[in-house]
Amino acid sequence: MIGIGIVGLPNVGKSTLFNAITKAGAAEAANYPFCTIEPNVGMVTVPDKRIDELAKIINPQRVVQATVEFVDIAGLVAGASKGEGLGNKFLSNIRGTAAICQVVRCFDDDNVVHVSGGVDPIRDINVINGELILADMETIDKALEKNKKLLVTKNKDVMKLVPVLEKCQAHLNEEKLLKTLNLTDEEKELIKVYQLLTIKPMIFVTNVSEDDLATGNEYVEKVREYAKGLDSEVVIVSAKVEEELQEMEEADKEEFLESLGVEEAGLNRLIRAGFKLLGLQTYFTAGVKEVRAWTINIGDTAPKAAGVIHTDFERGFIRAKVASYEDFIKYSGWKGTQEAGVMRVEGKDYVVQDGDLMEFLFNV
Known part of the structure; x- marks a missing residue:
C-alpha cells in the first residue's frame, strides 16, 4: 500500500495543502469541485533536526533524510458510495492507501465556495466517514454472502472468518468506524485482504485562517473533541500560509512564522504526525561518506x-x-x-x- 491519502470535501484546501507539502506544485488547485481527478502522489522529506546535528559531528559527504508518501485524492461528496461525484474512483484510490488524512475546513470566507453551503467541520467529517462506512458495509456484505456458502465445506479459515465479518457488519450497521471496534491481531489479519476503509489509521488536519494558526478557533475545538473518540491526532494548518511560505527565503520564513505566533510551519508537524500515523520510526547510520535516516516499522x-x-x-x-x-x-x-x-x-x-x-x- 502507498502512504497517506489526503481526503476531504471539495474546496477544503486539500490540493493547496498537497502543493505546499511536496513543494512541487504538481496538484492543480482551484475554486470548484472535482478539481483533482487523478490522485497526485508526492514523496515528502520528514523534518528531523537530529540528522542536522549528526552531520555537524560527522561532516559527511552527503545527508539522506527519511521520506513519507502523501496522496492527494479527489474531493468526496455525499452519495460517493453510490457513485455520486467521483464516488467509486475516490473510494478505490483511498483503498490503496495505508492511512487517511482528513482535511477539514475551519475558516470562514465568503469568496471560497463550500459544497454544503456553510462551514461545519463535524458535518463534513460525518459526510466522509458515512461514505466510508457505507462502502465497507457493501464490502462486508459481499464477503459474508460468499463465505457463508462455504461454511458447509468446514474449511477452518472460513469458519474463523465468518464470525469476524459478522462482528464487523454489526458495528458498521451502528454507523461506527471499524477502527473503534475491538479486534484482535488475528481478527485484523483475517480481514486484511478486504482493504477496509474505516479500519485505517486516521488524522485530522484543520485548515484555518492565518489569524487562527497559533491558537485555533471554535471549529478546531469541535474537531479535537470528535477526534478524541477515535484516538486520532489533530494538526492545525493554514494552507494559505503554507502556500505563501514556499515562496519565501528561509530567514523570511522564520520572521513570518514568528509574526504569526508559531515556532514552525504546520506542515512540519503534519509530516511528522503522518510518519507516526503509519507506525514508522527512524534509525541512523553515520559515516564520513553518508549520514542517513532509515525508515522502519515501530x-x-x-x-x-x-x-x-x-x-x-x-x-x-x-x-x-x-x-x-x-x-x-x-x-x-x-x-x-x-x-x-x-x-x-x-x-x-x-x-x-x-x-x-x-x-x-x-x-x-
Whole structure:
C-alpha cells in the first residue's frame, strides 16, 4: 500500500495543502469541485533536526533524510458510495492507501465556495466517514454472502472468518468506524485482504485562517473533541500560509512564522504526525561518506532494520553496534560513545528504538 491519502470535501484546501507539502506544485488547485481527478502522489522529506546535528559531528559527504508518501485524492461528496461525484474512483484510490488524512475546513470566507453551503467541520467529517462506512458495509456484505456458502465445506479459515465479518457488519450497521471496534491481531489479519476503509489509521488536519494558526478557533475545538473518540491526532494548518511560505527565503520564513505566533510551519508537524500515523520510526547510520535516516516499522528488530539497507544484511545478520542519539551527540560520535561505555552490542532479538545509531556486522 502507498502512504497517506489526503481526503476531504471539495474546496477544503486539500490540493493547496498537497502543493505546499511536496513543494512541487504538481496538484492543480482551484475554486470548484472535482478539481483533482487523478490522485497526485508526492514523496515528502520528514523534518528531523537530529540528522542536522549528526552531520555537524560527522561532516559527511552527503545527508539522506527519511521520506513519507502523501496522496492527494479527489474531493468526496455525499452519495460517493453510490457513485455520486467521483464516488467509486475516490473510494478505490483511498483503498490503496495505508492511512487517511482528513482535511477539514475551519475558516470562514465568503469568496471560497463550500459544497454544503456553510462551514461545519463535524458535518463534513460525518459526510466522509458515512461514505466510508457505507462502502465497507457493501464490502462486508459481499464477503459474508460468499463465505457463508462455504461454511458447509468446514474449511477452518472460513469458519474463523465468518464470525469476524459478522462482528464487523454489526458495528458498521451502528454507523461506527471499524477502527473503534475491538479486534484482535488475528481478527485484523483475517480481514486484511478486504482493504477496509474505516479500519485505517486516521488524522485530522484543520485548515484555518492565518489569524487562527497559533491558537485555533471554535471549529478546531469541535474537531479535537470528535477526534478524541477515535484516538486520532489533530494538526492545525493554514494552507494559505503554507502556500505563501514556499515562496519565501528561509530567514523570511522564520520572521513570518514568528509574526504569526508559531515556532514552525504546520506542515512540519503534519509530516511528522503522518510518519507516526503509519507506525514508522527512524534509525541512523553515520559515516564520513553518508549520514542517513532509515525508515522502519515501530517494533522492528535489529535484523529487520539491517534488511532495509540490503536484504543480505538481514539474512547474514550477526550483531549490531548501537548508541542512542542522545549519547552519540553527547560524546561526539562512535569513538566517544565507546570510550564512555555507552556504546552497546546487540543481537538478533534487539528491538530498535527511534533515533538509534547503528552499525551492522553480517556474513556475506
